[in-house]
Amino acid sequence: MNNCFQLKQWTLIFALVSTLLSCQEEKDxxxxxxxxxxxxxxxxxxxxxxxxxxxxxxxxxxxxxGGGVASGDINNDGLTDLYFVSNQGENKxxxxxxxxxxxxxxxxxxxxxxxxxxxxxxxxxxxxxxxxDIYVCAVSNYKGLKGANELYINxxxxxxxxxxxxxxxxxxxxxxxxxxxxxxxxxxxxxYLLNHAVHTSRSYGKAETRGIKDNEAGDYLYENINGKxxxxxxxxxxxxxxxxxxxxxxxxDINNDGWEDIYVSNDFHExxxxxxxxxxxxxxxxxxxxxxxxxxxxxxSDIxDINNDGFMDLMTLDMYPEDETVEKSSAGEDPFDIxxxxxxxxxxxxYSRNCLQLNMGGQxxxxxxxxxxxxxxxxxxxxxxxxxxxxxxxDIFVANGIVKRxxxxxxxxxxxxxxxxxxxxxKQEYDKKALDLMPDGKVHNYFFKGNQNLNxxxxxxxxxLRRQRLPMEQRMRIWTMTEI
Numbered sequence: 175m176n177n178c179f180q181l182k183q184w185t186l187i188f189a190l191v192s193t194l195l196s197c198q199e200e201k202d203x204x205x206x207x208x209x210x211x212x213x214x215x216x217x218x219x220x221x222x223x224x225x226x227x228x229x230x231x232x233x234x235x236x237x238x239x240g241g242g243v244a245s246g247d248i249n250n251d252g253l254t255d256l257y258f259v260s261n262q263g264e265n266k267x268x269x270x271x272x273x274x275x276x277x278x279x280x281x282x283x284x285x286x287x288x289x290x291x292x293x294x295x296x297x298x299x300x301x302x303x304x305x306x307d308i309y310v311c312a313v314s315n316y317k318g319l320k321g322a323n324e325l326y327i328n329x330x331x332x333x334x335x336x337x338x339x340x341x342x343x344x345x346x347x348x349x350x351x352x353x354x355x356x357x358x359x360x361x362x363x364x365x366y367l368l369n370h371a372v373h374t375s376r377s378y379g380k381a382e383t384r385g386i387k388d389n390e391a392g393d394y395l396y397e398n399i400n401g402k403x404x405x406x407x408x409x410x411x412x413x414x415x416x417x418x419x420x421x422x423x424x425x426x427d428i429n430n431d432g433w434e435d436i437y438v439s440n441d442f443h444e445x446x447x448x449x450x451x452x453x454x455x456x457x458x459x460x461x462x463x464x465x466x467x468x469x470x471x472x473x474x475s476d477i478x479d480i481n482n483d484g485f486m487d488l489m490t491l492d493m494y495p496e497d498e499t500v501e502k503s504s505a506g507e508d509p510f511d512i513x514x515x516x517x518x519x520x521x522x523x524x525y526s527r528n529c530l531q532l533n534m535g536g537q538x539x540x541x542x543x544x545x546x547x548x549x550x551x552x553x554x555x556x557x558x559x560x561x562x563x564x565x566x567x568x569d570i571f572v573a574n575g576i577v578k579r580x581x582x583x584x585x586x587x588x589x590x591x592x593x594x595x596x597x598x599x600x601k602q603e604y605d606k607k608a609l610d611l612m613p614d615g616k617v618h619n620y621f622f623k624g625n626q627n628l629n630x631x632x633x634x635x636x637x638x639l640r641r642q643r644l645p646m647e648q649r650m651r652i653w654t655m656t657e658i
Contacts, residue, residue, distance in 0.1 A: 289321025294351035347390030381520025567624035605631035
């Protein structure tokens, strides 16, 4: 009798579990996004790189960084249009015709781009006429590259006119991206120009040398005065040094005081910059007093309120691999003595992984990325934090991958142990050998879906942090990861 009852009980449990698993499988089969093929959308843009014997990844450290893409309604018809930047070729502007079908209007719009090496792009209503304009960044005055940043003013008829010089924004140097925002609350858009350093002897000084301006690598802040942009970088308090390897910029009212603040992600040894708006046209860099540490090779970033507490949180990306084989074969953290030297030189605590900085009431930040399960996403470029599935909880998308990995240890051993000048190879043979030693950097993107226990889990994380203990076996995940 007991055996019969137990059998029926286990049969019922098995049926219940099978039903639940079946429901879960059906739920998991539902795709949040659907891929639209280029033959359907007519978006055929491809950023095709052409390496030469004089210019490639061995000559320019950001050769594989890619271009940019901007989306916005350029003709005010209620549909989102697309602009793609090609590093070396022709940029593309696609007009949305509805139904996810686009028309290539690049030629007739006059917006192909003219610089030798183009990088980021931003859409904004720069002149305040109600139509989106387009600003394209470029790298010039380096390795023979020519050109300047370009501002395309919308003519309201499907065409654009390049007027960067007229507006005071025809910068020529090592540009990455711009952000247009009203930092002084006077009703017009001002401009922060993010630039990046290249490896020179000036890039490796003590942190105190970040007060020395570099005309091409240093960042710029431009104030919009009666429709013209004036360089106010010095009086605003931003850094313009040669060690600022700027790869990402995010703007938001981070401390909830009603004024826009700035976060700059810097690659390599330079700290990220957290500029707090002082309400008087100046900014104060406060990363060290607000955070415990930062990402080391900071790349893209995004700002959003991940736990719906009314304060903006921050995520920065790095290059820490989830795959152990890739991790063990890649350069990562510094040896302890080098880490100590950097601290003595005035640099901040930095670790080679993503950071998810939780905003503690606008005053301090706590990095919860390891506990949230989002600290390792490999060679990550850009992140977008948003409620993609409409459940009221923020999700995280991370864009990934690189053509070849220049931080591979075999490659680094080769270039550190030899050089084209004293090796057994000719320069051409040396370059080929070095490139052959760089492994492929293709890796999938990541999509982290916020779960229903977000606030509870964060509170548990914070409680553990306050008690200064969080056993690894009790590590908590705020997001569950699914690959798209």
